[in-house]
Amino acid sequence: MKPLEKxxxxxxxxxxxxxxxxxxxxxxYFTGFRSNPHERLLGVVIFKEKTPLxxxxxxxxxxxxxxxxxxxxVGHQDTENAWxxxxxxxxxxxxxxxTLAIEKAHITVERLEAITDRFPAIEVSRIDGxxxxxxxxxxxxxxxxxxxxxxxxxFAIEVGCKEIIEGKTELEILNAIELAVKEKGAFQMxxxxxxxxxxxxxxxxxxxxxxxxxxxxxxxxxxxxxxNGYCSDITRTISFGEPTAKMRDIYETVxxxxxxxxxxxxxxxxxxxxxKTARDIITEAGYGDYFTHRLGHGLxxxxxxxxxxxxxxxxxxxxxxVFTIEPGIYHPDITGVRIEDDVVVTKxxxxxxxxxxxxxxxx
Amino acid sequence: MKPLEKxxxxxxxxxxxxxxxxxxxxxxYFTGFRSNPHERLLGVVIFKEKTPLxxxxxxxxxxxxxxxxxxxxVGHQDTENAWxxxxxxxxxxxxxxxTLAIEKAHITVERLEAITDRFPAIEVSRIDGxxxxxxxxxxxxxxxxxxxxxxxxxFAIEVGCKEIIEGKTELEILNAIELAVKEKGAFQMxxxxxxxxxxxxxxxxxxxxxxxxxxxxxxxxxxxxxxNGYCSDITRTISFGEPTAKMRDIYETVxxxxxxxxxxxxxxxxxxxxxKTARDIITEAGYGDYFTHRLGHGLxxxxxxxxxxxxxxxxxxxxxxVFTIEPGIYHPDITGVRIEDDVVVTKxxxxxxxxxxxxxxxx
Numbered sequence: 207m208k209p210l211e212k213x214x215x216x217x218x219x220x221x222x223x224x225x226x227x228x229x230x231x232x233x234x235y236f237t238g239f240r241s242n243p244h245e246r247l248l249g250v251v252i253f254k255e256k257t258p259l260x261x262x263x264x265x266x267x268x269x270x271x272x273x274x275x276x277x278x279x280v281g282h283q284d285t286e287n288a289w290x291x292x293x294x295x296x297x298x299x300x301x302x303x304x305t306l307a308i309e310k311a312h313i314t315v316e317r318l319e320a321i322t323d324r325f326p327a328i329e330v331s332r333i334d335g336x337x338x339x340x341x342x343x344x345x346x347x348x349x350x351x352x353x354x355x356x357x358x359x360x361f362a363i364e365v366g367c368k369e370i371i372e373g374k375t376e377l378e379i380l381n382a383i384e385l386a387v388k389e390k391g392a393f394q395m396x397x398x399x400x401x402x403x404x405x406x407x408x409x410x411x412x413x414x415x416x417x418x419x420x421x422x423x424x425x426x427x428x429x430x431x432x433x434n435g436y437c438s439d440i441t442r443t444i445s446f447g448e449p450t451a452k453m454r455d456i457y458e459t460v461x462x463x464x465x466x467x468x469x470x471x472x473x474x475x476x477x478x479x480x481x482k483t484a485r486d487i488i489t490e491a492g493y494g495d496y497f498t499h500r501l502g503h504g505l506x507x508x509x510x511x512x513x514x515x516x517x518x519x520x521x522x523x524x525x526x527x528v529f530t531i532e533p534g535i536y537h538p539d540i541t542g543v544r545i546e547d548d549v550v551v552t553k554x555x556x557x558x559x560x561x562x563x564x565x566x567x568x569x
Numbered sequence: 570m571k572p573l574e575k576x577x578x579x580x581x582x583x584x585x586x587x588x589x590x591x592x593x594x595x596x597x598y599f600t601g602f603r604s605n606p607h608e609r610l611l612g613v614v615i616f617k618e619k620t621p622l623x624x625x626x627x628x629x630x631x632x633x634x635x636x637x638x639x640x641x642x643v644g645h646q647d648t649e650n651a652w653x654x655x656x657x658x659x660x661x662x663x664x665x666x667x668t669l670a671i672e673k674a675h676i677t678v679e680r681l682e683a684i685t686d687r688f689p690a691i692e693v694s695r696i697d698g699x700x701x702x703x704x705x706x707x708x709x710x711x712x713x714x715x716x717x718x719x720x721x722x723x724f725a726i727e728v729g730c731k732e733i734i735e736g737k738t739e740l741e742i743l744n745a746i747e748l749a750v751k752e753k754g755a756f757q758m759x760x761x762x763x764x765x766x767x768x769x770x771x772x773x774x775x776x777x778x779x780x781x782x783x784x785x786x787x788x789x790x791x792x793x794x795x796x797n798g799y800c801s802d803i804t805r806t807i808s809f810g811e812p813t814a815k816m817r818d819i820y821e822t823v824x825x826x827x828x829x830x831x832x833x834x835x836x837x838x839x840x841x842x843x844x845k846t847a848r849d850i851i852t853e854a855g856y857g858d859y860f861t862h863r864l865g866h867g868l869x870x871x872x873x874x875x876x877x878x879x880x881x882x883x884x885x886x887x888x889x890x891v892f893t894i895e896p897g898i899y900h901p902d903i904t905g906v907r908i909e910d911d912v913v914v915t916k917x918x919x920x921x922x923x924x925x926x927x928x929x930x931x932x
Contacts, residue, residue: 241774244873265773265861284863285880308678315681316673316697334679381751385744392740392778398757410628415755498628500647510607517648 209340210236210252216336217254223303224296225252225333226321229312231507232337233260234435239273241266247288250277256300261292293324307333338512342504343526348436349550352506352528355396355438356548356559358431362387363442363562366401366427370446370569376401376414379425387431396430396437396509407443407542410499410534421447424457424541430509437509439530440560441546444567452540456493457566463487463533464545465564467501471531471549471556477519484533485517493535502530505548527551528559572703573599573615579699580617586666587659588615588696589684592675594870595700596623597798602636604629610651613640619663624655656687670696701875705867706889711799712913715869715891718759718801719911719922721794725750726805726925729764729790733809733932739764739777742788750794759793759800759872770806770905773862773897784810787820787904793872800872802893803923804909807930815903819856820929826850826896827908828927830864834894834912834919840882847896848880856898865893868911890914891922 207215213225213236227233228249234240236258237250243263251259257277260270264281271279280295282288296303303325308318310332322328344352365386369379380401387393402412404423419425423446430439443457463484470483481501488497502515505528513521515529532546548559570578576588576599590596591612597603599621600613606626614622620640623633627644634642643658645651659666666688671681673695685691707715728749732742743764750756765775767786782788786809793802806820826847833846844864851860865878868891876884878892895909911922 268772269774283861284877310679310682311677313678314674315671315676315678316695318678319673332679377751377755381748385748388740388744392776394761409631411632413755498646514647 210258212340213252213333213336214254217252217307220307220331222305222307222331223254223300224305225307226250226313227252227309227333227337228317229309231511232309232312232341235337235341235507237270237273237275237277239270239275240435241269246284247282247292251296253300259295259299261288261295289320289324292321303328305329305331307331307336309334309337341506342512343524344506344528344550345526348506349528351434351436352438352548352550353559355431355433355436356440356561358387358390358393358433359429359438359440359548359560360562361390362429362431363427363440367444367567367569370419370425370444372420372446373418375416375418376403376406377416379419380414383427383429394432396432396439400426400428402426402542403446405538405541408536408538409542410536410544419446422449423447424449424453424543426542426544428544428546435507437505437507438548438560439505439509439546440548440562441532441534441544442562442564443543443545444569446569448568449566450540454566455491456535456537456541457543459488459491459493460533460535460543460545461564461566464531464547467531467533468547468549468556468558471523471551473523473525473551473553475523477513477515477521477523478517480523480531481515481517481519484531488533488535493537496535496537497533498536499534502532502546504529523551525551525553573621575703576615576696576699577617580615580670583670583694585668585670585694586617586663587668588670589613589676590615590672590696590700591680592672594874595672595675595704598700598704598870600633600636600638600640602633602638603798604632609647610645610655612655614659616663622658622662624651624658652683652687655684666691668692668694670694670699672697672700704869705875706887707869707891707913708889711869712891714797714799715801715911715913716922718794718796718799719803719924721750721753721756721796722792722801722803722911722923723925724753725792725794726790726803730807730930730932733782733788733807735783735809736781738779738781739766739769740779742782743777746790746792757795759795759802763789763791765789765905766809768901768904771899771901772905773899773907782809785812786810787812787816787906789905789907791907791909798870800868800870801911801923802868802872802909803911803925804895804897804907805925805927806906806908807932809932811931812929813903817929818854819898819900819904820906822851822854822856823896823898823906823908824927824929827894827910830894830896831910831912831919831921834886834914836886836888836914836916838886840876840878840884840886841880843886843894844878844880844882847894851896851898856900859898859900860896861899862897865895865909867892886914888914888916
């Protein structure tokens with residue numbers, strides 16, 4: 207059963223007239239149509255029984271059809287009130303709906319008011335959890351795309367390593383990586399590529415700049431590539447010149463934490479157990495205060511999605527879940543190190559999508 | 570008076586206890602701190618009388634301080650409930666607030682519920698309009714950044730023109746542009762750069778790909794550069810090889826519409842009058858059906874902000890407003906052409922920020 211039909215089944219079981227889905231990633235998940243509408247109205251209305259409906263800017267109607275959409279579609283122009291068109295189209299199609307499921311974690315208060323102004327008696331419920339339950343388990347078709355996205359991420363790290371030459375800036379290395387990825391095809395990066403060197407590695411969210419790399423630096427790459435709408439996300443830290451003993455110790459601690467956590471992945475283990483596996487190793491090595499973020503995050507159409515691998519999430523891992531494992535130590539006086547892979551939970555344990563080596567590379 | 574103080578004055582005048590501002594662009598506007606928190610909680614609470622407060626992920630606290638923030642700040646970790654920290658901090662600081670202004674066009678239904686769960690008696694109002702009123706008028710300091718962003722956009726178009734060689738793909742040209750911009754410094758593009766050629770110019774929202782440019786193509790560049798947090802946005806369409814008479818006619822019609830609209834910019838003119846100025850020229854030339862979008866959009870910290878230059882907006886232009894003027898004709902059988910500049914309303918009329926020539930360039 208396709209995701210869209212699963213939502214219809216859910217609506218029937220819950221006696222909900224329709225679901226209105228407006229986050230671009232979820233619209234893509236259910237329709238195959240990828241669009242960034244900025245402030246304009248884009249959404250798919252899934253009805254209990256009738257044909258589903260896309261509402262989008264009129265100029266994007268051809269793009270939705272080209273993406274293979276075979277349901278109903280209505281376009282709106284900048285000179286029209288999109289919410290009036292939304293309400294009229296629904297009323298024509300199914301009459302005055304009584305119950306509507308929305309994405310409460312995405313839809314704004316203003317938009318909900320635009321709906322309740324036009325359907326004053328409507329009862330609103332949340333559909334987020336149901337959609338997350340579907341998206342969190344990847345189909346084989348989705349995994350094919352994610353494997354390819356991960357392969358491209360491995361390639362990007364390889365390019366990054368080849369670009370390491372004394373005196374180059376972080377940005378020059380970053381540009382060379384992105385150019386090489388784009389030359390392989392019309393790929394987007396999953397997020398702003400990160401190339402950080404020396405002391406800048408100690409900031410988990412640093413910004414690449416014109417710092418020139420120099421011997422003795424650790425260099426941290428964090429990047430991802432989008433393939434057919436699916437994201438990868440990888441981090442590798444390498445050494446430019448001989449590292450000090452303390453730098454080595456931090457590197458090997460992170461590596462051990464990362465590899466041990468990966469080995470612990472299997473159905474039935476909870477997210478918090480997994481987080482603890484890595485965190486305990488780092489804490490026992492004396493670096494606990496410097497591992498300041500969760501172990502990982504779900505990955506798929508969005509670069510951050512469910513499940514969240516934190517110390518407070520008691521959700522059990524299931525076959526088909528995809529997430530990152532990315533412990534880090536950010537020591538302001540020594541160096542930062544993060545190592546990150548994308549993994550899938552399998553019947554027998556784990557499949558690691560990103561494959562770039564993790565032995566400390568010294569260039 | 571600084572924007573943050575203007576909001577405090579507004580809160581006092583309206584007897585509102587606090588404003589909670591969560592959109593990253595507005596947080597940057599009021600605090601100077603630029604962050605993309607993904608799903609994590611980031612916001613600034615502006616109180617009627619007390620020192621304002623940033624709440625953000627704990628690992629970003631140093632970044633906020635480095636950005637010059639001198640108010641209060643509280644960090645939250647992934648293992649903590651950020652909303653509990655939000656509520657506790659506010660209660661410690663000012664007690665049980667009764668009234669709160671929020672950005673209804675940004676805050677999600679889920680987040681509002683997280684607030685009302687913790688402040689059940691709270692009365693919520695919208696602050697969006699007030700913030701838009703502030704942001705829509707640029708200060709001289711903001712204009713300095715926008716002039717520089719526009720200069721970088723002009724430079725990017727110049728690079729694009731130099732890269733036009735038979736057989737190059739749209740993506741190769743795009744990459745060369747972005748590389749050249751980045752080499753000037755650590756600049757971000759305002760949005761995904763667009764390089765479209767031949768028939769692809771007829772799609773207002775097309776995606777650059779591996780199509781090779783060939784003689785007889787029009788080539789459309791749409792791009793922008795971010796400087797110190799401020800965006801530019803420019804479009805130029807050039808001819809590779811000799812254009813046909815029909816292509817020339819479309820080009821000159823768009824150019825005439827664009828230049829006439831720019832000449833019409835001055836305080837007191839309405840957005841809809843401006844839209845009509847350009848649209849009438851295109852309609853009279855017989856291409857009205859192929860100009861499928863509004864004339865322009867506001868520009869600043871966001872690449873799309875207020876004011877919206879549409880046929881239904883009766884807002885009067887005021888000194889200090891910045892927006893794009895970007896008429897286009899998208900003829901599926903001939904070509905697409907769009908020309909776009911960024912303009913500021915001045916006391917005497919208009920200042921055009923983007924300066925790249927508009928005579929049809931034939932390469």
